[in-house]
Amino acid sequence: MLNLDALTRARAAHPAPPPAHSDAESRALERFTRFFSSFAVDRVERLLPETYAEDVWFNDTLKTIKGRDTLGHYLAESAAAVENCRVEIEEITRTAHDEHLLRWRMMIRFKKLRRGVDTWSIGLSHLRFNADGLVVYHQDYWNAADGLYEHVPLLGSLIRALKRRL
Helix, strand or coil: CCHHHHHHHHHHHCCCCCCCCCHHHHHHHHHHHHHHHCCCHHHHHHHHHHCEEEEEEEECCCCEEECHHHHHHHHHHHHHCEEEEEEEEEEEEECCCCCEEEEEEEEEEECCCCCCCCEEEEEEEEEEECCCCCEEEEEEEECHHHHCHHHCCCHHHHHHHHHHHC
16 A cells, blocks of 8 residues: 555544644654654553554555554564664644654664664654544654665665765
């Protein structure tokens, strides 16, 4: 399913997200922020049900996922692969379509890729909440070359060499 199709379906299926500037909206954003503030397997398992809806559609530029259970497995595997990861939300904007754009920066230290090196990446998350304040649509926009691929042996060397030449 294309991102635009997923967004159109999320809007149709969940036409009434928490009202702007409401306590419900604040709580939904706080839950999302807390979920990614310290990304670890135990936190994924504990906080996923209070952050994401069962019918969530998710894309982080690496993988597209439908459903909270599948998302939970993916995020737990991702969290297990890192020594440390945290996301700092720098700005939140509510759109005219009752969705949210969150500008963030992420620090990640992989267990196997470039061990001990903190990598910083910036990105934007596009979120839509349902009436209960759970995420039903989550699309990330970020540079996976800087945030991940540059740390893969051989591929990372190639990417860094290309960047130097450009």
